[in-house]
Amino acid sequence: MPQTTIKPLAIFGGTFDPVHLGHLSVAWEASELLDAEVRLMPASVPPHRAPPMASAVQRVAMLRAALQGQSRLTLDTRELERSGPSYTIDTLIELRAEQGERPLVLLIGADAFAGLPGWHRWRELFEVAHIGVLSRPGVEAGFPDELQQVVANRRVQHAAALRHTGAGKLIELAVTPLEISATRIRELLVEGRDPRYLLPEGLFDDPGLLAPYRR
Template sequence: MHNNDPQPAIGFLGGTFDPIHFGHLRPALEIGEALSLQQIFLMPNHIAPHKSSSHCSAKQRCEMVKLAIQQQPKLALDNRELNRAKPSYTLDTLKELKVSYPNNPICFIMGMDSLISFNSWFQWQEILKYCHLVISQRPRWHGQFNSAVQTVVDECKTIDKQDLHNLQSGKIYFQTTSQLDISSTEIRKLLKQNISIDYLVPEAVNGYIKQHQLYR
């Protein structure tokens, strides 16, 4: 499917975002800036209803993402996974994204830990047909890969960010980002203990959590 009209590359970052915090937002923005991506879409994952009883609803997770990014034009929300009745495989989501964005190269952003276990993903050999992988990594930290993943990294790794724009898919690019040691689990724990979460999440998200008494 050759189209004469290639569009700029766009990024996607999935996560439960329960709640979203600066540890998600800062690396996403840094990747967008470093790689000149037109936009980065934050894609909240579906959580099975029985799992989310202690946390908050899909709608609330969505609202918090919207509040977190309202001042940042480079970041956007994609809620297609939330609107499904059940969790979806990354591959299915990527196939769907290709239909929505046929001419934009898609950069799927993941952490080093996800790449290390990449060969356990559903039909993982197919994934790079639909996107590039951008690996958000700690400064000076290099993953130890098993042989299956190492082979793919050797075949697909690029250090030329232009490849992410000029090719539709198939490359793996490592981008150093600020790794803020913040986790949603830790934030929920602090809230349960009535301890402040100021400076861990955007102020608007903090206000929303207070207003709706989430994670208490």
């Protein structure tokens, strides 16, 4: 693929059930480190976990409220508009067709990345995107041997290196994790409690946004 210096597009997926400050802070920091647009992409039917408690429409409404007032993080709902499981490779192939030579970066946590060999058509991910592994500052992630062999010659140290090609590289991004659990937030809401400062302020502006988790 020819060299390019176009600003990268990074994808940060998840169920966002609900979206919380841990999601947003990590996505924002990755955007700064990569100097990239980051799209939050809610999954429809996640292949590796139980279905979300909130519906697709409800999760999109929460994300829209959470993302108000800034332009660095945006929303992409394409996986909700497809039927069947949300396979990352299908999404990235679709984005590659749309974006041409623009660098694409799949953002993924270190723990999830270690399980990449269990993903659908995982080796093909590097053909259509770079991968940005979100890790804790000062902590080097450990990956299984099969994965180490695949990424050995793909590692880069500096985000600028991702701009020279559209796909195929791996970069570790040291981000500051906020230990916030969506499961715990749902429990608090079911109990009738108010998880303020765990959720973005916009979710409290409309009481109906958190209704899926209230009794």
